[in-house]
Amino acid sequence: MSLLPVHRRTGTTLPDLEDMWNAALMPFGGWAPTFETHLLRVEDTVEDGHYVVRAEIPGIDPAKDVEVSVHEGQLTIKAERTEKKEEKGRSEFRYGSFERTVTLPAGAQDKDIDATYAKGILTVSVPMEEQPKEVTKKIEVKSGD
Template sequence: MTGMIERLPGWPLVLPDLFGWMDSGLPGVLTTPGLHSIRIEESLKDGVYILRAELPGVDPAKDIELGIAEGVLTLRAERGTETTAKHHTEFRYGTFARSVRLPAGARGDDATADYKDGVLTVEVPVPETKTGTRIIPVRHV
């Protein structure tokens, strides 16, 4: 699965989710104000690369932008606040962005995207390519 990050389940058990740290920012490390990461799931099934992204509370018609250039899928979304009074919130507002490298041979021109129940699903066909070791038969002469 070229281009997909392989993560070891349960490793290491003592450390918190590192991807959660990157999403919220490490203590003492400056992050770009108003720019947040998007949590994703990636899989490759039956010749299709599938990316699922958590994007609750956005209007897919006007708040989501998808693009593919040079084998990289870029996803940008924006969620605005609708509050008039101060209050405590842990929701994230502003611009969200994420880029992922597609598997080799992915056909970006044939990509499709659907949004349902706060989850964006992007599917990109990936033709099966012959890779690996070629076995050469040895003839007895």
């Protein structure tokens, strides 16, 4: 068994803070019973007229373990990864419920949304209507005299 420390890339600190908090509370049962949902790590971009969200969810069956929904301009991704009870050593994998909700940008359409899963990455593509370019209108200020 390796006792080397885990090194992470810098970037978002929220999942790392959660890891430290859980480790500090581990002797007291951690906070997992209180907050049983883990934060999904995502990236988003606009590509070719689509808002694209990618979520890192390795080791799941997309047909059974993932739910993608849209409600009132919010895209929600939920996943469940169940732990196999095998006592072969240490594990830093996360099991349980994972969830992330993102606000869709202006112009996002809730029809024809496509979701695919490949190599541990869920990709959700939301079509966007082309937004007219905003024109700045100058308003004349009149004297009140």
